[in-house]
Amino acid sequence: MPHGYGYGSPWWHGRFRGCGYRITVPRQAILDFLSRTSKHMSAEDIYVGIHKTFPNVGLTTVYRTLELLVEMGLVFKFDFGDGRARYELAMGPKGVRHHHHLVCTSCGRAIDYTDFIDEEKELLARTEKGLSEKYNFRISNHLIQFYGLCDKCRGK
Amino acid sequence: MPHGYGYGSPWWHGRFRGCGYRITVPRQAILDFLSRTSKHMSAEDIYVGIHKTFPNVGLTTVYRTLELLVEMGLVFKFDFGDGRARYELAMGPKGVRHHHHLVCTSCGRAIDYTDFIDEEKELLARTEKGLSEKYNFRISNHLIQFYGLCDKCRGK
DNA sequence: ATATAAATGAAAATGATTTTCAATAAGAGT
DNA sequence: ACTCTTATTGAAAATCATTTTCATTTATAT
Numbered sequence: 001m002p003h004g005y006g007y008g009s010p011w012w013h014g015r016f017r018g019c020g021y022r023i024t025v026p027r028q029a030i031l032d033f034l035s036r037t038s039k040h041m042s043a044e045d046i047y048v049g050i051h052k053t054f055p056n057v058g059l060t061t062v063y064r065t066l067e068l069l070v071e072m073g074l075v076f077k078f079d080f081g082d083g084r085a086r087y088e089l090a091m092g093p094k095g096v097r098h099h100h101h102l103v104c105t106s107c108g109r110a111i112d113y114t115d116f117i118d119e120e121k122e123l124l125a126r127t128e129k130g131l132s133e134k135y136n137f138r139i140s141n142h143l144i145q146f147y148g149l150c151d152k153c154r155g156k
Numbered sequence: 157m158p159h160g161y162g163y164g165s166p167w168w169h170g171r172f173r174g175c176g177y178r179i180t181v182p183r184q185a186i187l188d189f190l191s192r193t194s195k196h197m198s199a200e201d202i203y204v205g206i207h208k209t210f211p212n213v214g215l216t217t218v219y220r221t222l223e224l225l226v227e228m229g230l231v232f233k234f235d236f237g238d239g240r241a242r243y244e245l246a247m248g249p250k251g252v253r254h255h256h257h258l259v260c261t262s263c264g265r266a267i268d269y270t271d272f273i274d275e276e277k278e279l280l281a282r283t284e285k286g287l288s289e290k291y292n293f294r295i296s297n298h299l300i301q302f303y304g305l306c307d308k309c310r311g312k
Numbered sequence: 313a314t315a316t317a318a319a320t321g322a323a324a325a326t327g328a329t330t331t332t333c334a335a336t337a338a339g340a341g342t
Numbered sequence: 343a344c345t346c347t348t349a350t351t352g353a354a355a356a357t358c359a360t361t362t363t364c365a366t367t368t369a370t371a372t
Contacts, residue, residue: 020318021318021319022318022319022368022369022370023369023370024318024319024320024368024369025368026319026320027319042359043359043360044359056320056321057320057321058320058321058322059321059360060320060321060322060323060360060361060362061319061320061321063359063360063361064319064320064361079235079237081235083328083329083358083359084358084359084360085359085360102287102291102293102295104293105296105297111291111293113287113290113291115283115286115287115290116279116282116283116286116287119279119282120279120283123272123275123276123279126272126275127271127272127276127302128302130271130272131258131269131271131272131302132304134269134271135258135267135269135306135307136306136307136310137258137260137267137302137304137305137306137307138304138305138310139258139302139303139304140261140303140304140305141261141302141303141304142300142301142302142303143299143300143301143302143303144298144299144300145298145299146283146284146287146293146295146297146298146299147295147296147297147298147299148288148293148294148295148296148297149293149294149296150291150292150293151291151292151293154292154294176349177349177350178337178338178339178349178350179338179339180337180338180349180350180351181337182350182351183350198328199328199329200328212351212352213351213352214351214352214353215329215352216329216330216331216351216352216353216354217350217351217352219328219329219330220330220350220351239327239328239359239360240327240328240329241328241329
């Protein structure tokens with residue numbers, strides 16, 4: 001099997017071992033679950049999602065694991081303004097899934113978009129460089145979100 | 157006094173009256189306080205800030221007023237990732253204060269920046285147009301934040 | 313197989329924000 | 343100015359996502 005991780009250890013085992021973190025059932029369950037969806041999941045969504053298969057993984061552990069994954073850079077954490085954080089796998093075997101969000105201020109739905117990323121990337125790189133120098137900031141990340149009304153909510 | 161609103165009713169009275177909202181002491185206090193600062197204030201910051209002069213304005217009213225002001229578009233609400241919302245006056249007599257933020261992931265400090273706004277504006281306008289059409293979204297706003305370590309937090 | 317420290321789950325704590333509800337006050341009409 | 347109507351308010355209680363505590367379990371180095 002050239003490329004792909006169908007058999008053998010999942011690709012992220014090395015990252016864990018390298019950081020001295022243990023590979024546990026809840027962590028595998030959560031990463032596996034996240035890798036099977038492209039939606040924006042809340043901690044509770046994930047808890048519910050794995051509960052059928054792993055009934056003894058608690059919500060606390062989901063929160064703790066997500067915090068760890070965010071800190072490791074494996075997961076992105078977003079705030080769409082409804083008071084609960086959303087999580088998404090940052091990258092898979094194929095690399096970083098770079099995208100931004102269109103958030104509906106009425107129903108809270110968030111749509112991923114990857115359009116215009118190339119021009120955007122170029123501008124962002126320049127902006128980051130300029131800002132880093134001017135404010136002596138080490139920029140590691142950015143967030144772009146557009147807000148508005150989705151097609152369903154437009155008709156009032 | 158040509159231009160400026162030093163005497164007479166504050167500029168936002170009309171907006172309130174037009175919406176059928178009453179002009180009350182707490183609302184005046186909060187708007188006045190926000191117009192005197194350029195910092196990013198939490199609801200409690202505002203509560204504390206006006207408490208000396210207006211000891212009988214409660215925290216509940218601060219939250220309620222901010223919600224109203226955000227809905228009216230007079231105030232922007234931001235999330236810098238520390239669990240408490242921050243508020244800023246959206247515009248003054250001089251117009252919209254368009255800027256974005258550099259957020260330090262270590263100390264939580266947020267720096268305003270207005271650099272590169274012109275190029276950015278152009279790209280954003282194009283992106284908004286494209287996204288609006290493609291996803292049938294009515295975009296009304298956007299958020300851009302850069303995350304990293306500020307000068308003070310860089311030296312670990 | 314064993315030791316040891318990391319990881320876990322349940323319950324309790326936290327803390328920002330919201331809701332409830334009776335009391336107050338803004339503003340229209342007089 | 344006075345009255346009426348209803349929006350607005352403040353205090354206390356409720357909510358709810360997330361975090362902390364702590365005794366127990368488990369991954370993994372030995």
